[in-house]
Amino acid sequence: MKEIVRVAAGQGFWGDDLDAPRRQVEGGQIDYLMLDYLAEVTMSILQKQRERDPSLGYARDFVGAMESILPAVLDREVKVVANAGGVNPRACAEAVRSVGAQRRGSKLRIGVVTGDDLLGRLDDLMAQGHALANMETGEALSSVRDRVLSANAYIGSNPIVEALHGGANVVITGRSTDTALTMAPLRHEFGWGAESWDQLAAGIVAGHIIECGAQCSGGNCLYDWKSIPDLANVGYPLVEARADGTFVVTKHPGTGGRVSVPTVSEQLVYEMGDPHSYITPDVIADFTTIRLAQDGENRVLVSGIKGRPATDKLKVSVAYRAGFKAVGTLVYAWPEALEKAQAADRILRERLDRLGLKFDRVLTEFVGANATHGALAGDRHDAPEVQLRFGVRGSDRAAVERFTREIAPLVLNGPPSVTGFAGGRPKVEEIVAYWPALIDKSVVKPKVEIIS
DSSP states (O other): OOSOEEEEEEESSTTSOTTHHHHHHHSSOOSEEEEOOOOHHHHHHHHHHHHHOTTOOSOTHHHHHHHHHHHHHHHSOOEEEEOTTTTOHHHHHHHHHHHHHTSTTOOOOEEEEEOOBOGGGHHHHHHTTOOOOOTTTOOOGGGTGGGEEEEEEOBOSHHHHHHHHTTOSEEEESSBOTTHHHHHHHHHHHTOOTTOHHHHHHHHHHHHHHTTGGGGTTTTOOTTGGGOOOGGGBOOEEEEEOTTSOEEEEEOTTOBSOOOHHHHHHHHTTTOOSTTOEEOSSOEEEGGGOEEEEOSTTOEEEEOOEEEOOOSEEEEEEEEEEEEEEEEEEEEESSSHHHHHHHHHHHHHHHHHHTTOOOSEEEEEEETTTTTTGGGGOOOTTOSEEEEEEEEEESOHHHHHHHTTSSTTHHHHSSSOBOTTOOOSOOOEEEEEEEEEEEEGGGOOOEEEEEO
């Protein structure tokens, strides 16, 4: 058993820095590279892609990342764990295998984890009494069933560990929890049992800290943000973990950013919820027990973490069609920029009423005056410029489409001094809404397949 296992984060979301995976494997010693691509809205986007083309439905950036780090995977035995599979993990694995096949003598072994996708099972599950009620409203899923785009359970670390035990050097999942991507390698290496609650909780906390990439190493950091060095070359984080559950958060030498108690603390409270009960499929972690200590430059020691048994439920992320929207913008210049934008807002609303257009919601924001801080912004009537951001949403696509033709005329027949930053005619977009639910763990059966 290794004394220290190093797990590095290479992606914090789909669309993150394309070069980060390569920099992580080339910048210093690591054992595992964790790549987190998925968010709730991402699953619906991928499902739409798969509807158009059955060979798609995964994060295609991952294939390019694998191509750039393939020598490290094959020659230096760096293992990769990623949830890039989205709604089509097998297709993602085949694309990666094609990349590996271009290298003679490739020893690529890909673990494919499936079973999280419940879309094709929804009707049977509902007939069996699983209401999949909205966790916020209590409403049964049957009320929107005909509009559901995707439904995926958040699976934990067990199937990833199984794939690593089976000899995989690349593991591709669908909708796993973000934290499982880091915790699974630690379980695999240290042999943490299913009831090693404190160690499992430590693995979850390690995963939570690095799951958003450079957000814990200086990116998007509020504390003393002006002093963060060289963000153009920001170093993505990694954890150096030990079998007892303690670990150090750090980054490669010579990279920008900063790893400090404040930067790690800010990431810890990100999407935390109840600090006593950070619930995952594997364990419930108590964030109030976490102890942070500076352990040298760009090194934070994390210890003291306590955990307790997980619940008998899994969270399910459901996405469904919820109408259409369009958003248009016009920028007004000083003097009286805010008054001009407010007048344009009134004129546009009057014109929409005269046309008889009905919407579920009409929303106006005055960016540069009060869009971010509202009344707390104070008197912004002397703002040098204000962007009118005007949006509508509704179930009638034709009405939303008609609205998009009313923004541009205001340039010449509305208040004066519209600048060149107008966005032109808005685009009609389908709204995809989020439906969080719970389901019994017993009905979700992850499957692991090793392909080479």
